[in-house]
Amino acid sequence: MTAALRDPAEVQPVLDGPVVDARGLHRFFRRGGEEVAALRDVSIVLRPGEIVAVVGPSGSGKSTLLNLLAGLDDPDGGSVRVAGRLLSHRSANGQARLRAELIGVLTQTSGLVEHLNVLDNLRLAASFRRESPPLSELRSLLDDVDLAGRAHARPSTLSGGETARANLATALVSGPRLLLADEPTAEVSTAEEALLLSLIRKLQPIDGATLLVTHSPRVAAAADRVVHLVDGRAS
Ligand code: ADP
Ligand code: MG
Numbered sequence: 001m002t003a004a005l006r007d008p009a010e011v012q013p014v015l016d017g018p019v020v021d022a023r024g025l026h027r028f029f030r031r032g033g034e035e036v037a038a039l040r041d042v043s044i045v046l047r048p049g050e051i052v053a054v055v056g057p058s059g060s061g062k063s064t065l066l067n068l069l070a071g072l073d074d075p076d077g078g079s080v081r082v083a084g085r086l087l088s089h090r091s092a093n094g095q096a097r098l099r100a101e102l103i104g105v106l107t108q109t110s111g112l113v114e115h116l117n118v119l120d121n122l123r124l125a126a127s128f129r130r131e132s133p134p135l136s137e138l139r140s141l142l143d144d145v146d147l148a149g150r151a152h153a154r155p156s157t158l159s160g161g162e163t164a165r166a167n168l169a170t171a172l173v174s175g176p177r178l179l180l181a182d183e184p185t186a187e188v189s190t191a192e193e194a195l196l197l198s199l200i201r202k203l204q205p206i207d208g209a210t211l212l213v214t215h216s217p218r219v220a221a222a223a224d225r226v227v228h229l230v231d232g233r234a235s
Helices: 062-069 092-102 118-126 134-146 160-170 191-201 217-222
Strands: 020-031 032-045 051-053 075-084 103-106 178-182 209-213 225-230
Touching: 020 062, 032 062, 032 075, 032 209, 051 062, 051 103, 051 191, 051 217, 062 118, 062 225, 075 225, 092 103, 118 134, 118 160, 134 160, 134 191, 160 178, 160 191, 191 217
Parallel strands: 051 209, 051 225, 103 178, 178 209
Antiparallel strands: 020 032, 020 075
16 A cells, blocks of 8 residues: 555554543542542643643642543543553553553652662663663663763662652653653752753653643743643643
8 A cells, every 4th residue: 555545544643643632630539528629620632742841839739630640540530541542440450551651750759779770770660661672772871861870879879860860761761652750850959950851851752742740930931831730720
């Protein structure tokens, strides 16, 4: 079949579609006798290449939103699709499989295993990939995040900025379409913060997107778009 005869939807179904398509998300929690609406009718679409910041006061629903987009929690209403695949309302196993395949999660606390050095942490994170990457690829990723000289260092000996970059490398080693970050720069200097942002911009896959929760006006300004959450509503 020639290219001209191919259905365009068949040629680039994933690359052209949104990375995240979350519609009408509601999430309620019970606290004592009281019901808390953590998210009320939040919809969010992330296009390939986008870096979007989520800002809002404490308790406004930011972490709840990230958990739903990671498939770590299920919405009480609405749905989450990542790269066209339904992530919400599946078994925990199904969600874990999709997460391993499609999503990288970056938190403000270190996700590194303390008894493994930086390179072995990367190797461990890569082992969840369908095909393990060659060592040269892992070393090249460490080089990209400026940690080539720290490959054999234990996580506890890393500075705040080095820890953030090592976390970024482990989140990206599986080649995720979606990177989710909850205040990734909360513990680092302004210079390290700018470096981390530029690394995300450079290293996220061409068909990938990033959603990052932040309190930093500099991070929000560097993002392509800002979503404001107040009392569980987005604007
Ligand atoms: P943020 O990350 O913006 O600070 P969260 O998403 O953590 O906000 O929380 C939003 C609201 O939902 C808050 O009122 C919080 O207390 C409540 N909440 C979040 N998770 C739970 C939970 N597991 N149980 C009860 N209430 C929760
Ligand atoms: Mg939070």
